[in-house]
Amino acid sequence: MTPNFGVKIYHSIISSWSWWWQVDNHQDHLARAILTVSVPLLLFLWYQYIRNDRTSLPPGPYGLPVVGYLPFLASDLHERFTHMSHRYGPIFSLWLGSKLHVVVNSVELAKVVARDLDQTFANRTPPVAALTITYGGIDIAWSNNNAHWRKLRKLLVSQVLSNANLDSCAGFRTDEVRKVVRDVYGRIGKKIDINKVAFDAELNVVTGMLWGCSEGKDSSDIGDGFREVEFKIIELLGAPNISDFIPMLSWFDLQGRQREMQKQKEHLDRILDNIIRGRSNGNSRKMDEDGRKDFVQILLELKDQKDSPISLNIDQIKALLFVSCIILQLLDIIRSCKTDFVTKRMLMIPKWLRQDILTAATDTTSTMVEWVMAEILHHPEVKTKIQEELNDVLGMNSIVEECHLPKLAYLDAVIKETFRIHPPLPLLIQRSPDESCTVGGYLIPKGTIVYINVWAIHRDPRNWPNSLEFKPERFLKGKWDYNGNNLKFLPFGVGRRICPGIPLGEKMLVYILASLLHSFEWRLSEDEDFEVSDEFGFVTKKRKPLIAIPSQRLSDARLYL
């Protein structure tokens, strides 16, 4: 019976695939028969392998051979993952290409990953193109948890984002925020893109801190060719690369992306070498009146300190300079070009990278200013309470100064509630364990890409009663901060990879918002459809930009100048 059955299958295959069976001789016939049997067999074995392999892994959907679950994912990853957590539980896994991804969706398991096993889970897994251009992933955000990353992070925290440095740049922030108020005053009654206003201010502050408070807008250090190289790099980084999902193919570089990126890196190297040579040739002019040096100068000095625990080699300096160059260039483009041109150039930057480069500081802050303003305009009673608080603290005859900010408890609660509902990095930045370990009773193999789904945690009714309602009052009770102390609230991340920019981000956010709300009344333009839906990305933004119209709120016009 079995041979008969086999013969039947054999004949049915031959008749339905006759084109495949048109053979010239017996050898061809045999070869094709073997192939035809082995393909389904391999598929079957693959399925069995995945099934068996899954038993110890977190539950999750099966995918297709080779591409895994990739074809079934839509662009709203945070919502899709949250939806999947309702089906598969607080931890689930899925294959994207040949890479295993695990998503953690509960406070309890976030604690295991980011506290109990923080050290194990502190690696990153950068995309291949990012590795090439960041000199092998040696910048802060993509570097693995190693001595080099600790060194860079320490440098950023102690030299740029330290309290002393933040204090010494207070005047610079005040100037930038005043500029925003002046600019908006000049456009009273007109439509304003809120994100753009905030973005500009934050970008100026950060570039100023990196390149010298007093010379933040000086791009003379950067060669003419930089912009061209930069946009090519950005384009390459944003292009989907099969090597990221199927690493064994990266050796072949099928799309030629790594080769092209290497070419751009050589151009970039030459440009950065020029900058460094220019600065090293006794040009230490980047020092302000108080003798404070900017970040570039500090980096260059560290190059020469071979014995210092934080000495840097030239590639490490270049990786850091690359990011700050791009920020500076974007600032330059934004300032010097006509709006259409700017928009066009910005659109040329693929979405996720536009987000990646500016993420660190600017995009996150401006996105949050926009979300907070959107929620306030959506909830007039909240706006009234904020303005009452501002009146109490400042009156109507003065403008906001940094010293007022700690007194604005209600505004602070509104910002935190907005962070809860719209965390700008809803999956944080992916982590990866440096050894196999167990989470929630499941195996997480070494090298797995792990996401902490902050979006799900922030909207889980077990953590937040009436979780979908906007209720700032919940943050007036108890003690809430951004340092990841309470795992129900993680907008800046948690553990050793937590955002190092919290003090600056928080200051700028409250300062810009308090100034916009104290100095102006805001309304939506009549032709605006108001909605609060978002668009997933590295930074998740408001899908439709918030366009609002300001009117004068303070009677003394001199306060705006």
Ligand code: HEM
């Ligand atoms: C509203 C403002 C900001 C928000 C919401 C924000 C949020 C985040 C988040 C969620 C992460 C990932 C943390 C994790 O993986 O656990 C991160 C990483 C990072 N942020 Fe921020 N950030 C903001 C502002 C800033 C500023 C102002 C700077 C610096 C000037 C900065 C520099 C960085 C860096 C360097 C990393 C990578 C840290 C590492 O991997 O070790 N951020 N940020």
